[in-house]
Amino acid sequence: ETGVTQTPRHLVMGMTNKKSLKCEQHLGHNAMYWYKQSAKKPLELMFVYNFKEQTENNSVPSRFSPECPNSSHLFLHLHTLQPEDSALYLCASSRTGVGYGYTFGSGTRLTVV
Amino acid sequence: TQLLEQSPQFLSIQEGENLTVYCNSSSVFSSLQWYRQEPGEGPVLLVTVVTGGEVKKLKRLTFQFGDARKDSSLHITAAQTGDTGLYLCAGAGEETSGSRLTFGEGTQLTVNP
Numbered sequence: 001e002t003g004v005t006q007t008p009r010h011l012v013m014g015m016t017n018k019k020s021l022k023c024e025q026h027l028g029h030n031a032m033y034w035y036k037q038s039a040k041k042p043l044e045l046m047f048v049y050n051f052k053e054q055t056e057n058n059s060v061p062s063r064f065s066p067e068c069p070n071s072s073h074l075f076l077h078l079h080t081l082q083p084e085d086s087a088l089y090l091c092a093s094s095r096t097g098v099g100y101g102y103t104f105g106s107g108t109r110l111t112v113v
Numbered sequence: 114t115q116l117l118e119q120s121p122q123f124l125s126i127q128e129g130e131n132l133t134v135y136c137n138s139s140s141v142f143s144s145l146q147w148y149r150q151e152p153g154e155g156p157v158l159l160v161t162v163v164t165g166g167e168v169k170k171l172k173r174l175t176f177q178f179g180d181a182r183k184d185s186s187l188h189i190t191a192a193q194t195g196d197t198g199l200y201l202c203a204g205a206g207e208e209t210s211g212s213r214l215t216f217g218e219g220t221q222l223t224v225n226p
Contacts, residue, residue: 006155
């Protein structure tokens with residue numbers, strides 16, 4: 001139990017499908033993040049939410065749509081994805097301020113066919 | 114854009130050997146963190162260093178933050194097979210609240226029995 005729960009763990013979707021990834025934390029953290037992890041690349045920051053307000057969108061294509069209804073829940077809505085979007089999508093949470101580490105979920109392994 | 118370069122990218126050693134992994138940047142960081150990631154899981158925080166020149170020890174792992182806060186190293190003494198994993202360094206920029214992390218590409222460590 002890492003404290004950050006992501007569902008589903010694995011997802012296979014067609015390019016015309018619509019799906020959502022879910023992330024939940026009950027650690028009392030006020031910041032939540034979506035990262036993309038692809039082979040041979042550093043983790044890429046996608047979105048940052050602080051006290052459920054989006055504070056960063058790292059030039060992510062509009063086919064990825066985040067939603068943060070409260071400080072404990074974060075969603076990533078997916079539609080009309082491309083095969084190159086296949087990756088491990090990681091959710092993390094933290095307190096804000098210098099020196100606070102992230103708590104990551106186990107990730108969703110996404111395959112776009 | 115802040116970049117973190119890790120070296121080596123891959124390291125395969127025998128149980129009982131010592132090793133050092135490096136994390137370098139031209140940017141100054143307010144803090145630097147090390148994570149370990151196992152296959153199919155999210156990264157897990159090992160340590161956070163905040164002060165230039167700081168040294169932290171975690172059992173057989175020794176972490177050092179460079180005096181100028183631009184680089185860090187991770188030294189493992191008497192490696193064990195359980196140390197196998199992807200080691201990631203991540204830095205928090207001075208210009209942000211300290212929460213947004215930039216990750217290196219990682220060092221894949223394999224410890225053979």
